[in-house]
Amino acid sequence: MNTLTIPTRREALAKRLRDVVDGPHVLSSPEELAPYECDGLAAYRIVPLLVVLPGSVEEIQAVLRICHEERVPVVARGAGTGLSGGALPHEQGVLLGLARLNRILAIDPDNACARVQPGVRNLAISEAARPHGLYYAPDPSSQIACTIGGNVAENAGGVHCLKYGLTVNNLLAVELVTIEGERITAGGSGLDGAGYDLLALITGSEGMLGIVTEITVKLLPIPQRAQVALAAFDAVETAGQAVADIVAAGILPAGLEMMDLPAIRAAEDFVHAGYPTDAAAILLCEVDGGNEEVSEDIAKVRQRLLDSGAQEVRTASDDTERARFWAGRKAAFPAVGRISPDYYCMDGTIPRKHLPRVLREIARYSTESGLRVANVFHAGDGNLHPLILYDANVPGELELAEQVGGKILELCVEVGGTITGEHGVGLEKINQMCAQFPPEELQMFHDIKAVFDQYGLLNPGKAIPTLNRCAEFGAMHVKAGDLRFPHLERF
């Protein structure tokens, strides 16, 4: 299909695209293209054929029509903070950067929603809604920088999913431009839309079905108050049981986080949050809501934690202390980055009851491989982030880390969980998709893709492995000092 050399093809396509998008927003020189060669998964880098930065939905439609006609792959990109390589460019394709579409079109307090363009930052929505006493609930750790368009593509999570749900539970509608350049709306101005729930299908589809050009998100009332308890345990199993006990008591915490000893020590050395460094595990349990509700719930949480065998329970006396309790957890990733040249972050989800077994197995893999593993865990919703510590300069360690990571993800599937809870498959976990889904289900995914994109032009090679490509392997390798966007929180 592409008999022309890349430079020739690049110039020919750039010329066509400059007819529909302002010249300066079609990037084609090597120095202009270089910044787009990777997203948050910096281990993979590909220079795209072109970068196009459209300024309107009409321009996006026009670009897609041309790409469709010329059978050019299109990869959408928001802020490029994704951790699974979902926005890794295609060398024969257009990287469609949506950052210029960054307007909040409407904050509608009466209907408790906001209509925004895809390039709006996640946190900017809550900031704009705050004067009305409202906020947007999903809070992926990179929320200061990541865009809502990327959140929709990945069905992003955060630390509050147990109570407030994922992105898919907090959307009312999206406008999608198909690869043919046509616009549709999925969802509606009410709580549901006509026909099949295409909104659910599009959310989390990793840019494989269309380009999301406008998003209506649900806004929630800002809770009057939040309060957090910090509990220390002498065994991981006891901490796991405490989580179950809190849930059994009818409490739905806003956040419920666990860290094991290696993670506690790394975090404490880094930010001095006051964590007990002799505990086998700590739990952070936050409740939010009305004043009375929070007072009642935090007392209940405290009692439950003690009854469940916590050695110590502290409750934050004010917002400053609350922030300090959270600081260690939020700094866990960079803290681990300080104690190891490299680390490899996993994102499996497991039924919570299997936590002791999964952590035991991970410890065994760690002993066998000689690689240290620190675990941070969104305990409320079962989303586990083991961080495998390794040194890429030691021959064979990277491969070893990948092997351990693969075994951990396969273990997650084996106990009834999933290979990715919130980071997405992208390129990174495309191999493990084969462990999670049998061929018939993978084929159904391809069939769905074909309904939207018969030539496979949208983000080719991502999210869903071809049946005969199931052996490929990839991973998130974070090189110390080479972590993309080191200033962003990662948890």
Next chain:
Amino acid sequence: MTAHDAADAITAQVRDAYEDRRPLRIVGQDSKAFYGRPTTGEPLDLARHSGVIRYEPTELVITARAGTLVTELEQKLAEHGQMLAFEPPSFGGSATIGGAVASGLGGPRRPWGGAPRDLLLGATLLDGRGRRLRFGGEVMKNVAGYDVSRVLAGAMGTLGVLLDVSIKVLPAPAVERSLVLTMGRDRALHKMRELARQPAPLSAACHIEDRLYLRLSGNASSVAAWEKQIGGDGGAGGDFWQSLRNHALPFFAAERPLWRLSLAPALPRLDCEHEVVTDWAGAQRWVYTRCAPAELRNEVAKVGGHAILFRHGDNETPVFHPLDAVSERIHVGLKRRFDPAGILNPGRMYPTL
């Protein structure tokens, strides 16, 4: 409680029907037989495939076969202080959990507790070839692959036969209080929206015939504080919400076309809303109208909503809101991939699906 695994028999029936290109009409308890377009076909009985497969209260997940009765599930959950947060309606009959998910309908708690699609974590389904596929799972967070199971919620059985479903359950509130305030519709709508913007423990808000009904759910101190702040009298017990959920209120007894409008909640009364129950704090409106169907739909579409002819339609008016050409093409494409022979509830939603 009855538990019976009929998956193999059901699978065999779908496979045979696929071979012979024979349409199937998927039936649980048939409590929602009135809903959707008429579909003919050999009955595919899901009621025989019943029972809870797994329930661990501390995981907040229950997995049950499609034919399990909603009442059985709710009873089992209540034993552990938990609930189905979407309050599926059964319209006076007994309903199955498969039908509740497939119809996608939520009760009064829906704006706060979520719709079936929000709480559905995974499903095993049979596609139109009789292949057994599993999407999603039993965990809260799962972003591997397209979210196929959620698309099945509300697809009225036209994309697949749900064999079992995994549903996120929530702790039942410690205390529930119902309040009634006497006020007209416009003021009530304003009040509902005002409350929806505050961190009030609201779990239902419905206006009917000059009365605003509110339900507060939460812990004792929170409910008491808000009850005091809102005022009104505690006149409506649980019966009102059950009657609303199952359309047992006198309003729903009329044998005239009943419309369900889904639209931006704060919108003032539309011209075509002649008699109306305003539920979901304004987002769901049950309407009898003197307008022609096209006129009503036009008015609703203009404000970004959609209208379903819920009950007592004629055979000509489309039941579900017509789709634009591009969306229709996608719908037809999906239907062909899931059900190439067009044997699963053909025409129940749209003539082409």
